[in-house]
Amino acid sequence: MTRWTPDPSFYPSPREAAQAPAEKLAYVAAFDRAAERPDALAVLDTDPDSPEYGRVVGWTDLPHTGDELHHFGWNACSSALCPTAPHPHVERRYLIVPGLRSSRVHVYDTKPDPRAPKLVKVIEPGELAERAGYSRPHTVHCGPDGIYLSALGGAGDADGPGGIAILDHTTFDVRGAWEADRGPQHLAYDFWWHLNHDVLVTSEWGTPSMIEDGIVGELLLGRRYGHAIHFWDLARRRHVQRVDLGDAYQMPLELRPAHDPTQTYGFVGVVISVEDLSASIWLWHRDGEHRDGEAWAVTKVIDIPAEPADAADLPDLLKPFGAVPPLVTDIDLSVDDRFLYVSCWGTGELRQYDVSDPFHPVLTGSVRLGGIVRRTPHPGFPDEPLAGGPQMVEISRDGRRVYVSNSLYGSWDDQFYPDGVGAWLAKLDVDTEAGGLTPDARFFPRREEFRGLRVHQTRLQGGDASSDSYCFP
Amino acid sequence: MTATTWLTLAGLGAFHGLNPAMGWLFAVARGLQERSRRVLLASLPPIALGHLVSVGVVAALVTATRSVAASTAVAVAGGVLLVGFGLWRLLSRRHFRWAGMRLSNAQLAGWSFLMSSAHGAGLMLLPVLLAEPVVGGGHAGHLAAAGALPGQAAAGALPGLAAAGVHTVAMFGVALAAAVVVYEVLGVGVLRRAWFNVDRLWAGVLVAAGVVTLVAAT
Numbered sequence: 001m002t003r004w005t006p007d008p009s010f011y012p013s014p015r016e017a018a019q020a021p022a023e024k025l026a027y028v029a030a031f032d033r034a035a036e037r038p039d040a041l042a043v044l045d046t047d048p049d050s051p052e053y054g055r056v057v058g059w060t061d062l063p064h065t066g067d068e069l070h071h072f073g074w075n076a077c078s079s080a081l082c083p084t085a086p087h088p089h090v091e092r093r094y095l096i097v098p099g100l101r102s103s104r105v106h107v108y109d110t111k112p113d114p115r116a117p118k119l120v121k122v123i124e125p126g127e128l129a130e131r132a133g134y135s136r137p138h139t140v141h142c143g144p145d146g147i148y149l150s151a152l153g154g155a156g157d158a159d160g161p162g163g164i165a166i167l168d169h170t171t172f173d174v175r176g177a178w179e180a181d182r183g184p185q186h187l188a189y190d191f192w193w194h195l196n197h198d199v200l201v202t203s204e205w206g207t208p209s210m211i212e213d214g215i216v217g218e219l220l221l222g223r224r225y226g227h228a229i230h231f232w233d234l235a236r237r238r239h240v241q242r243v244d245l246g247d248a249y250q251m252p253l254e255l256r257p258a259h260d261p262t263q264t265y266g267f268v269g270v271v272i273s274v275e276d277l278s279a280s281i282w283l284w285h286r287d288g289e290h291r292d293g294e295a296w297a298v299t300k301v302i303d304i305p306a307e308p309a310d311a312a313d314l315p316d317l318l319k320p321f322g323a324v325p326p327l328v329t330d331i332d333l334s335v336d337d338r339f340l341y342v343s344c345w346g347t348g349e350l351r352q353y354d355v356s357d358p359f360h361p362v363l364t365g366s367v368r369l370g371g372i373v374r375r376t377p378h379p380g381f382p383d384e385p386l387a388g389g390p391q392m393v394e395i396s397r398d399g400r401r402v403y404v405s406n407s408l409y410g411s412w413d414d415q416f417y418p419d420g421v422g423a424w425l426a427k428l429d430v431d432t433e434a435g436g437l438t439p440d441a442r443f444f445p446r447r448e449e450f451r452g453l454r455v456h457q458t459r460l461q462g463g464d465a466s467s468d469s470y471c472f473p
Numbered sequence: 474m475t476a477t478t479w480l481t482l483a484g485l486g487a488f489h490g491l492n493p494a495m496g497w498l499f500a501v502a503r504g505l506q507e508r509s510r511r512v513l514l515a516s517l518p519p520i521a522l523g524h525l526v527s528v529g530v531v532a533a534l535v536t537a538t539r540s541v542a543a544s545t546a547v548a549v550a551g552g553v554l555l556v557g558f559g560l561w562r563l564l565s566r567r568h569f570r571w572a573g574m575r576l577s578n579a580q581l582a583g584w585s586f587l588m589s590s591a592h593g594a595g596l597m598l599l600p601v602l603l604a605e606p607v608v609g610g611g612h613a614g615h616l617a618a619a620g621a622l623p624g625q626a627a628a629g630a631l632p633g634l635a636a637a638g639v640h641t642v643a644m645f646g647v648a649l650a651a652a653v654v655v656y657e658v659l660g661v662g663v664l665r666r667a668w669f670n671v672d673r674l675w676a677g678v679l680v681a682a683g684v685v686t687l688v689a690a691t
Contacts, residue, residue: 004670014663081664083499084584085571089670145570196506196574235573262506471574472661473505 067099168197523585531595540629
């Protein structure tokens with residue numbers, strides 16, 4: 001049933017969203033690598049005045065095993081206020097939770113008891129395959145006209161192409177594949193958009209056979225993983241332009257467009273360069289050399305070098321190189337478009353850049369946690385060396401709190417952290433004036449708290465920096 | 474038509490104009506996007522035109538049909554249509570879908586036409602139009618020559634078009650006022666508090682209008 005007044009978590013503009021109250025709860029995707037126990041949605045208490053602050057206060061097991069929860073998202077968000085087809089009286093209450101390995105998509109209702117999300121629907125892999133031709137669902141975004149769901153693989157035995165499926169806003173039925181014309185696009189991973197410009201952007205990882213059993217050295221050194229991003233006409237659902245970063249830049253993953261709807265730039269993180277193991281951040285923007293302003297270009301704006309290391313400290317995969325790659329696997333942009341957070345999962349570092357001038361980022365903060373070689377402990381718990389590193393990063397709407405979890409992807413965790421990646425989720429407080437990050441010693445759920453499961457994406461109650469898009473500046 | 478009829482038509486126009494989904498909000502968004510009040514103002518005429526066409530088609534069809542057919546049958550059919558459409562709007566979980574923000578003026582008018590039609594904007598005028606005595610007092614059964622029918626129907630459409638015109642002028646005026654006030658004074662933040670669920674009220678009005686029409690017809 002619809003509401004009489006707009007959902008209070010919908011904001012017309014990013015400026016207003018940045019005034020939103022602090023989140024009281026966070027939802028975390030947790031998965032069992034062994035696929036022996038069900039994956040789960042863990043619910044964290046993020047209210048600093050609560051006696052259970054920083055603890056897991058809710059736990060919902062999935063109905064099956066082996067889903068490998070990864071990313072997830074809300075059924076509706078601030079884009080519901082967009083003026084072409086507004087539906088401001090729907091509720092932000094359902095979490096769309098794909099199983100990346102199982103291709104099952106779960107719908108959880110958080111309204112009856114926000115601490116115990118209730119399963120209301122399962123979209124079986126067959127429905128996704130038959131209606132949309134896809135498998136391995138990944139990113140969920142609440143669009144103005146439906147729920148957009150990216151997928152890495154094709155249907156049946158088809159390894160690809162991956163693409164985007166559309167789910168109905170209210171029934172969650174799979175409506176079909178989004179693309180009317182995919183052009184040269186084959187690999188898929190993340191996507192997001194510039195709503196007011198009718199532009200959708202997609203990135204490339206690999207097909208299921210390229211990733212599910214771990215990263216494949218020959219494919220990586222053969223430069224066969226994704227290395228381009230694609231621009232699409234969001235209204236006509238057509239491919240417009242493929243922009244190649246160069247085949248040395250393997251795996252452009254997370255896409256973070258400016259939240260300001262008048263802007264047409266965004267950031268994409270590249271996991272690794274096969275030439276020197278560095279990671280990089282690229283800015284996409286309109287190409288100034290084109291008079292019509294309709295063509296896109298990319299510019300590398302951040303380079304993060306690999307750190308030399310003793311081969312004895314490295315997993316087999318990295319021994320020949322004598323260095324730790326930073327492995328930038330997630331990035332996130334604050335709602336006010338000022339700070340970009342960059343996860344270096346290999347070296348165990350979370351970086352904060354001031355990107356007020358997006359072409360010239362300035363490093364303003366860094367926190368070390370974990371890392372393949374360093375194993376830096378949390379400053380609040382100095383006796384516990386940490387495996388894994390900052391990976392999925394989520395920012396509160398007001399930009400004051402950053403949450404990082406430490407698992408990347410089951411089989412890849414095992415390659416880079418062969419002695420066990422563990423499970424932890426840290427919260428960092430941000431100095432939003434000068435920049436800078438400080439780990440919160442009161443908020444560090446880890447290990448047994450997650451009941452042996454690994455933790456991936458975090459979603460904040462009411463929305464966060466990577467959940468909502470806006471149509472009003 | 475009586476003064477009350479014109480006022481009612483204008484009042485319904487104001488109601489449609491006030492609904493953010495009918496276009497003023499889109500005009501505000503376009504103005505904000507380009508940081509230009511001129512863009513906002515230029516967006517409203519195509520939106521009003523789309524609304525006029527959507528409402529005009531229904532209104533002209535109704536008055537033209539009434540001028541050549543038994544008015545009770547038209548009223549009953551119209552009433553049933555209204556109640557049915559209203560209930561569908563009230564109970565359906567489907568909503569208008571549209572992707573795309575960057576529209577030419579022609580596309581903007583098309584968007585407005587589809588939006589108004591999908592919401593049944595013209596249908597809401599039915600009870601007003603059906604309550605009016607038939608223009609020229611024509612009774613289809615008394616017509617000697619069948620060849621006179623198209624001419625009579627065309628003439629009969631005129632009051633409908635006039636009604637749509639008055640309705641749209643009011644819609645345009647209120648949409649203009651709402652857009653300018655939100656753009657210049659209140660800011661879009663007001664949407665969070667003041668965006669009452671017009672769709673539900675709208676559907677209720679459609680059902681009520683249908684019931685009124687049916688009662689009046691019998």
